[in-house]
Amino acid sequence: MADLLLALDVKGKAEAVRVATACTGELDAIKIGYPLVLSTGLEIVKDLAKSEIPIIADFKVADIPNTNSLICEEVFGAGCAGIITHAFCGSDSLAACVDASHDHGGVCFVVCEMSHPGALDFLSGENAERMARMAKAAGADGIIAPATRPERTATLRTIIGSSMKIYSPGVGAQGAQPEDVKKYVDGIIVGRAIYEAADPKAAAHEFRVRAR
Numbered sequence: 546m547a548d549l550l551l552a553l554d555v556k557g558k559a560e561a562v563r564v565a566t567a568c569t570g571e572l573d574a575i576k577i578g579y580p581l582v583l584s585t586g587l588e589i590v591k592d593l594a595k596s597e598i599p600i601i602a603d604f605k606v607a608d609i610p611n612t613n614s615l616i617c618e619e620v621f622g623a624g625c626a627g628i629i630t631h632a633f634c635g636s637d638s639l640a641a642c643v644d645a646s647h648d649h650g651g652v653c654f655v656v657c658e659m660s661h662p663g664a665l666d667f668l669s670g671e672n673a674e675r676m677a678r679m680a681k682a683a684g685a686d687g688i689i690a691p692a693t694r695p696e697r698t699a700t701l702r703t704i705i706g707s708s709m710k711i712y713s714p715g716v717g718a719q720g721a722q723p724e725d726v727k728k729y730v731d732g733i734i735v736g737r738a739i740y741e742a743a744d745p746k747a748a749a750h751e752f753r754v755r756a757r
C-alpha cells in the first residue's frame with residue numbers, strides 16, 4: 546500500500562492552484578520543483594498549503610555542505626515539510642542537508658537511482674547502492690528509487706530496511722504502473738498523467754486506488 550504524491554511540474558500559480566484544488570482529497574503530498582518554483586517563487590508554498598497536505602521541495606540539492614544548509618533554511622522557512630537531495634556530492638554534503646532538515650522539523654529524501662534511461666550511465670547499480678547506504682548512515686528519512694526498474698527498487702529496499710521510506714517516480718508518463726512497485730515503496734510520484742489529464746481528480750483517484 547503506497548501513498549500518492551503529485552509531481553506538480555506546471556508553470557504559474559493559477560495552473561498550480563487549479564490542479565491542486567481539483568485533486569483535493571486524492572493526494573498524500575505535493576512535490577514541487579524547479580519548473581513551478583522558477584515560474585512563481587517560493588511563495589507558491591503558501592498558496593498550496595491551503596490543500597493541507599505536505600509540500601515536498603524537489604530541488605535535488607547538490608552542493609557543498611554550507612550551501613546545502615542555506616538552501617534548507619529557505620525551503621523550510623517557506624513552509625515545506627520535506628526536501629529532496631542528491632547524494633553524489635558526498636557524505637558531508639548529504640549530512641548537512643539531513644541535519645538542516647531535521648533542525649527545521651522537516652524530512653529529507655535522497656535520490657539514489659533515477660527513473661530515466663540515462664540513469665544507467667551513473668545513477669544506478671553499485672553507485673545507487675552506495676548512495677542508499679550513505680543515506681541510511683546519514684539518518685535520512687527516505688530515498689528515491691525508480692518505478693521503471695522495480696527490481697532495482699526491491700534491491701535498494703533490502704539495503705535501507707523498513708525504517709526508511711521509498712518514494713518512487715516513473716509511474717504514468719514514463720511507463721511504469723502502480724502495481725509494479727507498490728509492494729516495495731511507501732509512495733508513488735505521478736506528474737503528467739495527473740496534471741495533464743482532462744480530469745485530474747479522476748486520474749489522481751485512479752492512481753491512489755491502484756497504489757493501495
Ligand code: O7E
Nearest residue numbers: 552603629659660689714718719735736737
Ligand atoms: O514523469 P512524470 O510527469 O510523472 O513526473 C515525474 C516526476 O518525478 C518529475 O517531477 C521528475 O522530476 C521526478 N523524478 C523522476 O521522474 N525520476 C527520478 O528519478 C527522480 C525524480 C524525482 O522526483 O526526484 C526526486 C523525487
